[in-house]
Amino acid sequence: QPAPSKPQEAVKAPPSPPLPRQNTKTAPPSPPKVITDKSRSLNYHRVGFLGEGGFARVYEVKDVRGTRLACKVVTKNSLKTKKAKTKLYAEIKIHRALEHPNVVRFQDCFEDDQNVYMTLELCPSGSLMDMLRRRRRFTEPEARYFMVQLIGACHYMHTHQVIHRDLKLGNLFLDINMNIKVGDFGLAALIESPGERKKTICGTPNYIAPEVLFDTVNGHSFEVDTWSVGVILYTLIIGRPPFQTKDVKTIYKRIRDNEYEFPTDREVSPDARELVQHILTPDPQQRPTLHEIVDHAFFTDGIVPGLIPMSAHDSVPDFR
């Protein structure tokens, strides 16, 4: 059986297709043990390290009441260019406006001399990528459960004019009740007028829609998230992304040619196959809407569990 995919770094690159970012910089100094929001006279105690992404490090903190939160820390050193500042302000502006049960809640942001801090809802159970590594793949009922929540969050973002542009298992966090929380709005874009198209090539190689890579004339819009939703569905039930190969150029070639298959040694329901194929339609205008996706037989004719037990982190749950 193929191993689940390695995480891919999100990329944001100029005209040529993006290549994974290399993290060559040395680690910045740790933020203070007590992080202070001077403007509101609030203290947060740093209690642990949660992870790091392209430009931020994320810590677990406790506020004065003992409530645990995540705190995303960006060093001011990394914000010297106007471009870097604009990008962070865009992330904050977009994320703080969103409020949905399946989106990581943005609480506050503030700064000191060294860093910019964002306090976020804590997702202590890791991401779906971590869980997939332990489980190798999910059952179709579990996939339906996660997909319904993801599609709900996606629909909410789109009706608020936000394209996430980096939906992938590593950005789908879990709370203690196994609810999905979409996080990392670092590549998100706001559509400010109807019909506006985006032209920046960005995303994570395995999950990038073909129009992002190959239609730089017309640009792209909300349908790029729908594409990623299709890649996520395939990945949940098969255990690795559909276009995955060792080198990024070959991934892009496969995306261009819509070249992927379902492994023959795996039982995949005809409904699941059909839905994946439907979502991974190269022409964004022909791709199904989120409503059409949840109306598909894969969802309407199959079990959608009301909840998933914690034990599912490590073993197949019994839904009978």
Ligand code: ADP
């Ligand atoms: P970047 O924008 O730099 O890619 P991310 O937002 O992806 O940063 O966060 C980096 C890592 O920090 C994540 O992969 C995850 O491990 C951890 N993390 C981020 N947000 C949270 C959160 N709300 N709760 C728990 N862990 C988080």
